Amino acid sequence: MSSYLNQSVVLATAGYDHTIRIWDVLYTTCLLTIPFTDSQVNAIAINRDKKCLAAAGCSVIKLFDITGEHTDPLIGFEDHAGNIKSIGFQKDSKWLFTAAEDGLLKIWDTRTSKCQRHFGAKGDGAINQAILHPNQAEILYVTSTGHLRTWDLSTNSCIENIAVVPHSLDSISISLDASSLIVSSYLGSVYKWELINYNGSIQSSPQSSFKAQGKYLTRALLSPDGKRISTFSSDTNLRLWDASSFQLTCTLSGHQKWVWDGVFSIDSAFLISVSTDQTARLWELSTGLTLKEYAGHKKGIISVALNDIPCI
Known part of the structure; x- marks a missing residue:
């Protein structure tokens, strides 16, 4: 455990108190507090070399240098x-992607803040979550109308459009090798596709699904190795499921309010979660125990980002 935490690990959290916090993962102290005065922070991301953090709020995007003590944004983006x-x-930080409730995906030049292109399907409603495929050539996203779509960046077109459910889909996650994909609904269902046998294409119906426990499912997350699924819920618990059998393997209890977001470590051995209770927790999955708690936010935390990829 200590060897993992002693690596160059960057952990960031953000939420309703209009701040982003960078944490010392081992000692749980806040290393840097970045103000985000425009709105709450809905989503954050750390680039591959661990030097920059991107944050998205209500119609506003900002890019920050997280290597020093300065907290002014390097650049801002506004068009959503x-x-x-x-x-x-x-992967090389040449561009950012964003997805919003306005139903649009956008690609941004990180040097000029210009929107290079955008994509949106008519009648799709809000985009609830989008992810970049590991091949770096496609963006997959889920919508409030229950659709799963794939946007091909090379052709700037939608190459897959699947009506999964007649209600909102709220999260999407893919394994590191792109062999498995899951999406989830707030009503509690998780749907899974095995992509390895279909040349990476997504079939019109999921190969399998299961009903996760909990009152209101906020997110489902597939571990990088594709072996575990973690679900986050309004009932304050996280649950771990075997990604093949869908058997519940562990319930992680400790948060006091809704659990909104989480991220696995790159080796799939640890999980970090964030909650409306204003804390983040680091869990050791082999034991189901909380190893570290990160406290300091003044309001609920709804987004977390982790970069623990070893530096080459």
Whole structure:
């Protein structure tokens, strides 16, 4: 455990108190507090070299240098209407992608802050979450109308459109090797596709699904190795499921209010969760125990980002 925490690990949290906090993962102290005065922070991402953090709020995107003590944004981006729900870096940080309640995906040049292109399907409603495929050439997203779509960046077109459910889909997650994909609904269902046998394409119906326990499902997350699924709920608990059998393997209890977001460590051995109770927790999955708690936010935390990829 200590060897993991002694690596160059960058952990960030953000939420309703209009701040982003960078944490010392081992000692749980806040290393840097970045103000985000425009709105709450809905989503954050750390780039691959661990030097920059991107944050998205209500119609506003900002890029910050997290290597020093300065907290002014390096650059800002404004073109979305309403809450921006997802943000992420291309692997070389040449561009950012964002997805929002206005139903649009956008690609941004990180040097000029210009929107290079955008995509939106008519009648899709809000985009609730978007992720960059590990191949760096596609963005997958889920919508408030229950659709799962794939946007091909090379052709700037939608290459897959699947009506999964007649109500909102709220989260999407893919394994590191892109062999498995899951989406979830706030009503508690998790749907899974195995992509390895279909040349990476998504079939029109999920291969399997299960009903997660909990009152209101906020998110489902697939571990990088594809072996575990973690679900987050309004009932204050996290649950771990075997990704093949869908058997419940562990319930992680400790948060006092809704659990909104989480992230696995790159080796799939640890999980960090954030909650409306204003804390983040680091869990050791082999024992189900909380190893560290990060406290300091003044309001609920709804977004977390982790970069623990070893530096080459």
